[in-house]
Amino acid sequence: MSESATLLDLSLTRRILILASVVLGSTLYATTLLVASTLLPQMQGTMAATADEIAWTTTFNILATAIVTPMTGYLVTRFGRRRVMLVCVSGFTLATWLCGQADSLETVVLWRILQGGIGAPVIPLANAIVLDSFPRRQAGLVSSIFGMTVVLGPAIGPVFGGMLAEAYNWRWAFYMIVPAGVLAAVALRLTLPADRPGIRIPLDWTGFLALATAIACVQLVLSRGQRLDWYDSPEIILETCLAVLAFYVFLAHSLTTARPFLNLGLLLNRDYALGMVLVFIYGMVNFTPIVLLPSLLQQHAGYPDSIIGVIVGYRGIGGIIGFASTLLIGRWDPRLGMGIGFGLLVVSGLWLASLDLNVGVEVLLLNAVLQGVAVGIIWVPLTVMTFRSLESRHMAEAMALFHLLRNIGSSLFISLSVAEIIQATTMNYSRMTELVTPYNRVLTTPGLMGGWTIETLPGLAALSREINRQAAMIGYVNAFGMYTLASAAAILLVLLARRRPRPA
Incomplete structure (x- = not known):
């Protein structure tokens, strides 16, 4: 009897408990993906490290996650789903506690590597367990529930982590995950069925x-x-x-x-191959606003950290609305759901590109909700379309590649966006400062310069800061334009998807 058949033979109550357990475990792991980014300033001070040195705590965590994620399929075949899931959630929880205990840069980097590596199989394996625990006709519903972990975890992690770090210190942002991690491990131990004997295949x-x-x-x-x-x-x-x-x-x-090591023959499945391309773009546009907006609002628009946290949190509210909407949209053609979601991302990108540094909080909150609704709507039809014609025995391996490409897409696009912001800021600052001369009549006309002047050093310094703010805003507008174009490209790719699934 196959492992998926064993899951389907369980009672409905047992399957619901399995869903709750794996959702809890994967949410905890997703929460840590971006939480460290809010802690870096405090960690840098505690460890007496440079900005480049403290960045290794994030870099090596991402590296470990990316390297271990493709091993999910092999680990499941060799040891079984239950054993792998228990070890990964328990090890991840222990590593998270050790991150809070770290007293030097070397130890915190080491535990972050362990945290990313041992927890890497959690999300793809949890996703595979969820899809195999319920009939294919309910894939939309359970994918909607599970998808909240992918969207809400990175959104709520920085919010609660930042609040605890501000109230106590950065260590409590890691400690808050430990009790829930222990609960998830116990729940998985009690709910997941026993594994069938593993297959001793060589790596x-x-x-x-x-x-x-x-x-x-x-x-x-x-x-x-x-x-x-x-x-x-x-x-x-x-x-x-x-x-x-x-x-x-x-x-x-x-x-x-x-x-x-990986079965590249899976890419011969049209649905799966197209889904891999679309999830790569989904990764590109999913986390980019979460990373770019806080720096823009804090450094150039003068927003306090508390307000920025609320804005990020509203994206989570939008995500809940988006996933709830899929209960209706999930009955439709998957192409329609993905088209609506990516279309909303295009609207949100155009909206962001039209903002200036005087933007109000209410506008940012509405845009954050719109982003959350969009990514919530996309996830379910994207997952259903990608895996609807794959056999269950390939699910763990295929899911690992799926989430690996999503993570790589995020890293790639965030790096490109930051590079564009820095380059555009430098270039536009240079061009605009060329106009700051005593021969420019606008700069010497009373009443036109407001609080800036070129006649004193403090006035020149204030004018330089304002030019830098405006030059940076141009860079952010360019980055949001790239975000919009990527979302629009995804809409064209959605049209290539099949309307109806082929029999597995």
């Missing part, structure tokens, strides 16, 4: 090491490229060359060996 070390090297190099390029001035740095050039070479080795080996 394809060549494929695994080649893919791990390629992913690690790509993530290093994306994480460190901006600080090292991209391809003016020998390190970035070396990492790019290694990534290309390692990925070529992985492809050549996977296409010629009998038992590859």
